[in-house]
Amino acid sequence: MGISERKQREKEQRRHDIILAAEGVFFSKGIHVATVDEVAEAAELSKGTLYLYFKNREELIAAVFHRGMDLLQQMMVGSSLQSSKAIDKIRALGRVYLDFAKKHPDHFALLLEKELHRLAMDDSTPEAQSCVESGLQLLTMLKLLIIQGIQEGSIRNDIDPARMALIVWGQIHGVIAIASQEEHSDHFQKFCSFDLESIVTTTIEMIVNGIIK
Amino acid sequence: MGISERKQREKEQRRHDIILAAEGVFFSKGIHVATVDEVAEAAELSKGTLYLYFKNREELIAAVFHRGMDLLQQMMVGSSLQSSKAIDKIRALGRVYLDFAKKHPDHFALLLEKELHRLAMDDSTPEAQSCVESGLQLLTMLKLLIIQGIQEGSIRNDIDPARMALIVWGQIHGVIAIASQEEHSDHFQKFCSFDLESIVTTTIEMIVNGIIK
Amino acid sequence: MGISERKQREKEQRRHDIILAAEGVFFSKGIHVATVDEVAEAAELSKGTLYLYFKNREELIAAVFHRGMDLLQQMMVGSSLQSSKAIDKIRALGRVYLDFAKKHPDHFALLLEKELHRLAMDDSTPEAQSCVESGLQLLTMLKLLIIQGIQEGSIRNDIDPARMALIVWGQIHGVIAIASQEEHSDHFQKFCSFDLESIVTTTIEMIVNGIIK
Amino acid sequence: MGISERKQREKEQRRHDIILAAEGVFFSKGIHVATVDEVAEAAELSKGTLYLYFKNREELIAAVFHRGMDLLQQMMVGSSLQSSKAIDKIRALGRVYLDFAKKHPDHFALLLEKELHRLAMDDSTPEAQSCVESGLQLLTMLKLLIIQGIQEGSIRNDIDPARMALIVWGQIHGVIAIASQEEHSDHFQKFCSFDLESIVTTTIEMIVNGIIK
DNA sequence: AATGAATGAGTCTTCATTCAT
DNA sequence: GATGAATGAAGACTCATTCAT
Numbered sequence: 001m002g003i004s005e006r007k008q009r010e011k012e013q014r015r016h017d018i019i020l021a022a023e024g025v026f027f028s029k030g031i032h033v034a035t036v037d038e039v040a041e042a043a044e045l046s047k048g049t050l051y052l053y054f055k056n057r058e059e060l061i062a063a064v065f066h067r068g069m070d071l072l073q074q075m076m077v078g079s080s081l082q083s084s085k086a087i088d089k090i091r092a093l094g095r096v097y098l099d100f101a102k103k104h105p106d107h108f109a110l111l112l113e114k115e116l117h118r119l120a121m122d123d124s125t126p127e128a129q130s131c132v133e134s135g136l137q138l139l140t141m142l143k144l145l146i147i148q149g150i151q152e153g154s155i156r157n158d159i160d161p162a163r164m165a166l167i168v169w170g171q172i173h174g175v176i177a178i179a180s181q182e183e184h185s186d187h188f189q190k191f192c193s194f195d196l197e198s199i200v201t202t203t204i205e206m207i208v209n210g211i212i213k
Numbered sequence: 214m215g216i217s218e219r220k221q222r223e224k225e226q227r228r229h230d231i232i233l234a235a236e237g238v239f240f241s242k243g244i245h246v247a248t249v250d251e252v253a254e255a256a257e258l259s260k261g262t263l264y265l266y267f268k269n270r271e272e273l274i275a276a277v278f279h280r281g282m283d284l285l286q287q288m289m290v291g292s293s294l295q296s297s298k299a300i301d302k303i304r305a306l307g308r309v310y311l312d313f314a315k316k317h318p319d320h321f322a323l324l325l326e327k328e329l330h331r332l333a334m335d336d337s338t339p340e341a342q343s344c345v346e347s348g349l350q351l352l353t354m355l356k357l358l359i360i361q362g363i364q365e366g367s368i369r370n371d372i373d374p375a376r377m378a379l380i381v382w383g384q385i386h387g388v389i390a391i392a393s394q395e396e397h398s399d400h401f402q403k404f405c406s407f408d409l410e411s412i413v414t415t416t417i418e419m420i421v422n423g424i425i426k
Numbered sequence: 427m428g429i430s431e432r433k434q435r436e437k438e439q440r441r442h443d444i445i446l447a448a449e450g451v452f453f454s455k456g457i458h459v460a461t462v463d464e465v466a467e468a469a470e471l472s473k474g475t476l477y478l479y480f481k482n483r484e485e486l487i488a489a490v491f492h493r494g495m496d497l498l499q500q501m502m503v504g505s506s507l508q509s510s511k512a513i514d515k516i517r518a519l520g521r522v523y524l525d526f527a528k529k530h531p532d533h534f535a536l537l538l539e540k541e542l543h544r545l546a547m548d549d550s551t552p553e554a555q556s557c558v559e560s561g562l563q564l565l566t567m568l569k570l571l572i573i574q575g576i577q578e579g580s581i582r583n584d585i586d587p588a589r590m591a592l593i594v595w596g597q598i599h600g601v602i603a604i605a606s607q608e609e610h611s612d613h614f615q616k617f618c619s620f621d622l623e624s625i626v627t628t629t630i631e632m633i634v635n636g637i638i639k
Numbered sequence: 640m641g642i643s644e645r646k647q648r649e650k651e652q653r654r655h656d657i658i659l660a661a662e663g664v665f666f667s668k669g670i671h672v673a674t675v676d677e678v679a680e681a682a683e684l685s686k687g688t689l690y691l692y693f694k695n696r697e698e699l700i701a702a703v704f705h706r707g708m709d710l711l712q713q714m715m716v717g718s719s720l721q722s723s724k725a726i727d728k729i730r731a732l733g734r735v736y737l738d739f740a741k742k743h744p745d746h747f748a749l750l751l752e753k754e755l756h757r758l759a760m761d762d763s764t765p766e767a768q769s770c771v772e773s774g775l776q777l778l779t780m781l782k783l784l785i786i787q788g789i790q791e792g793s794i795r796n797d798i799d800p801a802r803m804a805l806i807v808w809g810q811i812h813g814v815i816a817i818a819s820q821e822e823h824s825d826h827f828q829k830f831c832s833f834d835l836e837s838i839v840t841t842t843i844e845m846i847v848n849g850i851i852k
Numbered sequence: 853a854a855t856g857a858a859t860g861a862g863t864c865t866t867c868a869t870t871c872a873t
Numbered sequence: 874g875a876t877g878a879a880t881g882a883a884g885a886c887t888c889a890t891t892c893a894t
Contacts (some may be wrong), residue, residue: 013416016357028326032245036868046876050871057868059305114322114394115243159415166390167416175380176385181327191352191374202372210423224857248884258857261887272883427653456754458671462889474891483889533857538746540820541669542860565830585841588831593814593842599807607753617778618801628798629806636849650878676866685880687866696864 013018019063036060053197065116068107072100072175073137086149089209093142093174094204101176103197108176124207125207139165143174156213168207175203228266231256233274238304239277240319249273278329281320285313286350300421301360306355309416314389315409321389324348352378359424369426381420388416441479444469445489453489453532462486466628494533498526499563513634514574519568520630527602528622534602537561565591572637582639589622596631601629654692657682658702665703666745677700695734704755707746711739712776724786726847732781733811733843740815741835747815748773785850795852809844814842 005137021043025034030182036057040047054060079096110116142165149155173196179199182188234256236245253260267273292309294334296302314321323329355378364367368377392412395401446468449459462483466473480486486603505522508513525532568591577583581590605625608614660682664673675696679686693699718735722728740747749755781804788794794803818838820826 017347035866045867048874048876048878051869052874068399109327112390112394115245117394117398120371136400136404141322159419160405163412163415164419166391166405167400167412167419170388170391170416171384171420172387173389175383177325177387177390178379178383181325181330185330187349187377191349192379198377199380202376205382206372206377206380207384208423210419210421220856235869242890250884260885261856261860265857373885461887473889474855474857475853477890478853495758508809535753537685538816538820541671543820543824562826562830585845586831589838589841590845592827593838594832594846596814596817596842597810597846598813600811600816601809602808602812603734603751603816604805607756614805617775618799618805622774625774625802625806629809632798632806632849633810634849635847636845636847646877653878674862675863686864687881688879690865691878 005049009167012086015063016050018045018050018060019067022060022064023067023106026061031061035123050212052197061116065110068104068110069135071104071107075100075103076138086152086153087154087212088178090149090168090211091204091208093138093145094207095201097138097172098176098197100154101180105180108129108180111173112177142168149211153213155211159211168211171207172200172203176200214424215298224345231258231266232280236280236314236319239371244274246376258305274329279314281317281323282348284320288313288316289351289354290358298367299358299365300321300425303355303362303381303424304417304421306351306358307370307420310351310385311410311413313388314393318393320394323389323420325386325390354362355381361423367426368424372424381424384420385413387417389413428542437479444471444476444486445477445493448486448490449493449532452487457487487542491536493611494530494536495561497530497533497538501526501529502564502567511570511580512578512636513580515571516568516594516637517630517634519571519631520626521566523564523598524602524623524626527606531606536607537604538599565595568594575637580639581637585637590637594637597633598626598629602626650692652838656715657684657692657699657845658706661699661723662702662745670700673698679812693736699753704749707743708774709751710743710746711750714739714742715780718839722826724793725784725791726851728784729781729788729807729842729850731779731786733839733846736777736811737836737839740819744819751816760828776791787834788850793852794850802837803850807850811842811844815839 002112018039022039024204025038028034028106034120036050037047039060040050043050050060063101069189076093079092087208124127143161146164147162150157150161159167176196179194179196183194184198188194231252234250238251239256242251250260251266252273253263255325256263263273265279267276279335288309289306292305352375356374359368359374359377359381363374372380389409392407392409396409397406401407444465448465451464451468455464459543462476464478465486469476475484480489491537502519504578505518509518565588569587572581572587572590572594576583576587602622605620605622609620609622614620643823657678663680664677664681667673668677674688675689677698679689682689689699692784693702714735715732718731724733778801782800785794785803786798789796798806815835818833818835822833822835826832
């Protein structure tokens with residue numbers, strides 16, 4: 001029994017290694033430009049072997065996308081939202097999102113790629129399901145915190161919590177997206193001094209300002 | 214002579230027609246997947262003719278991108294921000310952005326594509342310059358309105374106007390992006406009732422809430 | 427009457443101008459690489475106009491080839507082989523050939539291009555005929571001089587004059603070809619000091635040595 | 640392991656087969672006209688496979704060129720220049736060159752193609768080096784024989800040996816080139832009876848006549 | 853006569869995928 | 874399981890030639 005389990009573990013380990021190699025290649029070369037050969041080389045495997053672990057190039061991409069979702073999920077779970085007050089927890093959640101964007105900028109960039117969503121869900125594998133759910137989880141968590149805030153009387157109650165959650169997510173995501181994209185653009189450097197960290201801090205404050213009673 | 218002028222006009226018209234055809238193909242198939250042949254067919258032209266008007270596939274894409282920027286710019290210029298109060302003008306600007314996203318969803322989606330920015334600017338043609346400027350114009354306009362609002366005493370003065378402009382843009386962009394992407398997803402439909410229009414209206418209100426004194 | 431003659435002259439002049447432009451392009455870019463567009467541009471004409479004067483790209487190349495033959499012929503005719511002695515005339519003919527190679531190195535290089543011979547003769551135009559003849563003319567002249575030399579008793583009589591002519595031509599042509607090709611090669615520079623002029627002078631002397639009685 | 644060695648051998652064999660197929664296509668159609676597809680078909684391989692063995696169309700051409708140089712080199716090495724006298728050895732070397740031109744007329748024709756020299760040397764691979772050397776080797780051998788002849792007192796000593804070597808090579812090459820090109824031309828058939836073999840024999844005799852004391 | 857826009861067949865090259873070993 | 878040679882279907886781009894104006 002132990003043998004087949006070990007084999008299974010090894011297989012998953014190798015699959016994971018391939019995903020890491022793929023990440024490296026995809027993110028440095030660009031997903032649409034990087035080739036399977038390059039991934040194989042990075043993984044120090046033959047091209048044929050890759051196809052033992054992934055049916056498709058697409059499936060490989062989906063796996064990378066999926067891993068990004070997992071990373072986000074882990075960071076959310078890992079962050080102990082300790083404070084008792086809903087508003088503070090929302091603040092903390094915003095910071096987690098920022099941390100994710102900073103640690104995994106390329107994964108962050110994938111979050112809103114329409115094409116990838118289609119890809120990741122075409123196969124109705126259980127993986128794909130969880131993938132979407134991981135997207136929803138952030139929203140759901142936000143919604144719950146908002147409800148808590150409303151109950152505490154700290155958050156305005158004239159907006160549907162689910163809707164507010166969506167908006168809050170969109171707001172913070174948009175700011176991070178624009179800021180981290182233009183971080184290296186001269187044009188925008190001239191426009192305002194750029195420091196992703198402080199900009200997002202300000203943003204969170206402004207968002208909070210918009211939702212408190 | 215009128216004759217050479219007409220020729221010139223016709224040539225530009227044809228170039229424009231090609232861009233429209235390219236838009237159709239690129240947006241339906243996806244920019245990375247669509248081929249030059251497909252664009253040629255859509256434009257009812259031979260492949261060779263396309264290359265008379267565009268040096269490259271890249272230049273073709275850049276032209277499409279550029280047109281999106283133009284469309285946005287036109288809508289911004291076209292919208293007479295009539296109200297005298299800065300806050301109301303900002304609201305109006307937000308609605309213009311929403312209108313743009315609704316009328317030209319695919320162009321809207323391109324706004325933040327890193328790769329395209331690179332593409333559109335690689336050629337240091339005057340066109341490329343105006344392209345970037347059109348991106349900055351929105352920001353600049355926002356900044357001016359914010360400054361006006363601060364002077365009017367209606368907008369908080371503890372945040373640098375340029376920075377605030379960037380944030381406001383990010384916020385509204387993010388909400389529209391997420392909302393319009395997930396509009397057709399069952400998962401999100403279940404999460405909250407989806408109506409891009411009303412969601413953005415709420416968003417604008419929340420943003421305004423965040424920036425007023 | 428004068429009008430149509432003038433038109434005719436102008437037409438031939440233009441045709442000639444095109445050939446000169448084609449030479450420039452073909453010789454600098456390489457015949458196989460240069461395009462009709464480039465020739466048109468060099469001739470400051472539209473591509474369509476070129477096809478009024480030349481049926482084909484091939485015909486254009488043939489015309490250039492033909493012009494080379496003409497140039498050689500003119501130089502041969504122009505050189506008054508004054509000396510009375512056959513051997514000296516042959517020497518002079520060799521120098522003419524060298525002069526041709528120096529003045530028109532690219533035309534010289536075309537002389538032995540198999541492909542061009544085929545091209546130049548495919549159309550059985552009178553031009554093509556004269557083209558070959560101009561090739562033969564050199565040989566014929568050589569043969570006559572050799573016969574004269576034999577009669578004078580200065581040239582050995584154990585070799586058929588026609589055959590000897592062919593050989594002499596081949597000898598001098600080969601030396602010029604190799605020398606002028608490798609003139610700019612570092613490898614050959616190291617092998618022996620290069621001076622086309624003096625090498626050919628030596629060659630002529632050696633050839634003469636080989637044919638005198 | 641013998642297995643990987645066999646694989647290696649097979650791969651080289653295949654590479655060699657492709658070169659042979661390329662030779663067939665290039666020489667019958669003309670190097671500039673023949674296409675990669677035609678080579679692939681001749682090699683009974685898919686086009687893609689060709690690109691596993693050769694990076695480029697250019698590299699393929701260079702390989703063919705290189706093989707020609709190898710063939711010449713082998714024939715030179717293979718010919719035991721037995722006679723003790725320098726003059727006789729030079730005669731023998733001339734015959735080897737003739738044999739090469741007869742056995743591999745197309746490779747012979749490539750020897751002086753400027754463009755190919757550039758091609759074959761652009762990649763500064765060791766192959767390319769040996770390629771040039773093989774060209775020089777003939778010259779060097781000639782020079783040594785000439786020096787020997789001078790020492791023996793059979794060859795005139797008023798001409799620099801290196802220069803004489805170059806000239807002798809040019810002479811014999813030129814005669815073979817012209818003769819083998821025009822061999823099939825009616826025009827030249829009329830001019831003198833054509834028999835490559837006997838013409839070159841005569842040529843060698845004439846050259847020898849030109850260099851002996 | 854001159855133009856130059858339009859054509860489309862043709863070329864090289866790439867790359868995801870398969871399969872015999 | 875692992876390999877990597879082989880495939881062939883595309884794809885981007887070129888260019889000689891034509892033809893309406």
